[in-house]
Amino acid sequence: MRSPADSRRLAELGLWIALAAALQAAETLVATPVPWFRLGLGNALVLVALHRGGARDGAWVALGKVFLGGLLAGRLFGPGFLLSLVGAAAAVVVMGLALRGSPPLGFVGLSVLGATAHALAQVALASTLLLQSPALWSLAPFLVLLALATGCVTGLVAHRIAAALEARPP
Amino acid sequence: MTRRAWGPADIALVAALALAAVAALPGGGSPGAVEVLSPGGAALWPLGAGRREVAGPLGVTVVEVGPRGGRVVASPCAGQVCVRAGEVTRPGQVVACLPNRVAVRLVGGASGEGVDAVAR
Numbered sequence: 001m002r003s004p005a006d007s008r009r010l011a012e013l014g015l016w017i018a019l020a021a022a023l024q025a026a027e028t029l030v031a032t033p034v035p036w037f038r039l040g041l042g043n044a045l046v047l048v049a050l051h052r053g054g055a056r057d058g059a060w061v062a063l064g065k066v067f068l069g070g071l072l073a074g075r076l077f078g079p080g081f082l083l084s085l086v087g088a089a090a091a092v093v094v095m096g097l098a099l100r101g102s103p104p105l106g107f108v109g110l111s112v113l114g115a116t117a118h119a120l121a122q123v124a125l126a127s128t129l130l131l132q133s134p135a136l137w138s139l140a141p142f143l144v145l146l147a148l149a150t151g152c153v154t155g156l157v158a159h160r161i162a163a164a165l166e167a168r169p170p
Numbered sequence: 171m172t173r174r175a176w177g178p179a180d181i182a183l184v185a186a187l188a189l190a191a192v193a194a195l196p197g198g199g200s201p202g203a204v205e206v207l208s209p210g211g212a213a214l215w216p217l218g219a220g221r222r223e224v225a226g227p228l229g230v231t232v233v234e235v236g237p238r239g240g241r242v243v244a245s246p247c248a249g250q251v252c253v254r255a256g257e258v259t260r261p262g263q264v265v266a267c268l269p270n271r272v273a274v275r276l277v278g279g280a281s282g283e284g285v286d287a288v289a290r
Contacts (some may be wrong), residue, residue, distance in 0.1 A: 075248075078248075078269070079269050080268075083268070103177075103178075103179045104173070104179070105177075105179050105180055106173060106174040106176040106177050106179070107173060107174070107176070108175055108176035108180045108184070109176065109177075109179060109180035109183045109184070112183060112184055112187065113183070116187060126266070130268045131266065131268075131271060131273050132209075133212060133273065135205065135264055135266075135273050135275045136266060138196050138263075138275065140191075140194065141192070141194040141195045141196070142195070144187060144190070144191040144194075145188065145191045148184055148187055148188055148191070152184070155175065155176070159173075159174075159175035162173070163172075166172060
């Protein structure tokens with residue numbers, strides 16, 4: 001028999017995964033002015049799950065987002081899928097570790113760390129596996145600056161979601 | 171347990187990352203040549219070299235090197251991100267077709283492009 005708290009956690013987790021996957025798939029399909037530029041709103045939901053349920057819940061949402069999002073966008077197991085898997089895994093590991101850091105970071109700091117880890121992990125993977133050349137590393141500073149901007153936005157979104165949930169307890 | 175949106179630690183973190191990224195931005199300078207990477211290896215093409223074909227796992231990527239830089243003109247990949255990216259005209263810029271494993275990078279001219287920091 002599951003306790004009501006367990007059921008609530010499970011329902012929340014399902015909701016975050018579904019929302020994050022839909023957001024990620026939508027972002028994949030939308031053309032952007034800068035190639036590879038994504039806002040990464042799905043990461044806001046990973047962060048909400050991390051904040052509310054800890055590292056394990058965050059990992060569920062991150063991986064669920066990548067697999068379901070890849071399925072929805074029709075690019076499961078392609079190079080793009082591999083890049084998003086590695087990026088999402090790096091982001092959730094770094095954010096999960098930083099969750100307990102001292103001094104404690106806010107949502108914006110955590111999100112920025114996750115976005116930066118996401119970008120750098122993707123450059124590392126593309127350099128070593130796909131191009132076998134360090135040429136892509138000269139993109140890294142641009143990508144980190146973009147990650148700082150998108151990380152701030154998604155961090156603020158995550159904070160609003162978490163605050164709304166805490167203002168209305170079960 | 172509530173967590174704030176941001177505080178002093180967050181501002182310090184963002185500022186530090188921004189400073190590091192700006193410091194690592196590729197230097198300016200004038201474009202010197204175009205480096206084309208493919209599974210067949212790396213080749214340095216002079217500016218104005220024109221159109222050439224590069225083979226990758228998906229097929230042929232057509233690269234055009236004009237007087238100002240290089241671009242991908244045609245690609246066998248599904249996303250076409252590389253074609254839409256347009257021309258690279260500043261040293262350090264890269265346009266890559268990851269599915270076909272081809273990258274086009276502009277390298278600096280006589281002034282050099284400084285340190286190409288690589289962590290392996």
